[in-house]
Amino acid sequence: MQVRFGTNAYDDPMEMLTRLRQTASVTTYKTQFEILSNRIKGFSPAHKLSCFLSGLKDEIRLPVRMLNPQSLNAAFGLAKIQEEYLISAFQAGKEGPKGFTMQNGLLLYKGRMYLRTCDSLKIAILQQVHDGPWGGHSGFLKTLHRVQRDFYWPGLRKDVRKYVRECDTCQRLKHETCNPTGLL
Ligand SMILES: [Zn+2]
Known part of the structure; x- marks a missing residue:
């Protein structure tokens, strides 16, 4: 059996960080997390992010992971x-409005994750679905169907239409297709 000199588990910030779990609010957890992580030298942002996510409560971690945040701040915002x-949802009581249900702590509308008015989150979802590696800048209907599979918010259809219409890459591609000057 090996014993490390001069340290025990409770002095090792990395050890403490991997054991850290969210027990109160997200903000409290983030504060505790940062106090510990600031003591670790050469902690890569990717590793830090994955440590942060694993300590979140299940009902918060799962939807946040699904949105694949790229930085600690993004993960914190989503959490x-x-x-x-x-x-x-808890304040609303058990009898929610028609179509709303709670599942594993997630507020769902007709089985899809329900978003209220958070524009940055909607944009992040549209970006991921439309511009992301699997999106390939699909047209309005295909993008709409993909978003609708997992999410719902009032005005979703309109937002998708606007997003696709205003997408720079799509406009450029369309422009190139309409003007095949290279072929002349
Ligand atoms: Zn596009």
Whole structure:
């Protein structure tokens, strides 16, 4: 058996960080997380992000992971939003409005993740679905169907139409297709 000199598990910030779990609010958890992570030298952002995600409560971690945040701040923002949903859903009581259900702590509308008015999150979803590696800048209907599979928000259809219409890459591609100057 090996014993490391001069340290025990409780002095090792990395060890403490991997054991850290969210027990109270997301903000409290993030504060504790940062105090510990600031003591670790050469902690890569990707590793830090994955440590942060694994300590979140299940009902918060799962939807946040699904949105694939690229930075700790993005993950923190999404976790806060999800926490808000949970609080408002519990306040609403068991008998929610028609079509709304709670499943594993997630507020769902007709089985899809329900988003209220958070524009940055909607944009992040549209970007991922339309511009992301599997999106390939599909047209309006295909993008709409993909978003609708997992998400719902009031005005979704309109938002998708606007997003696709205003997408720079799509406009450029369309422009190139309409003007095949290279062929002349
Ligand atoms: Zn596009």
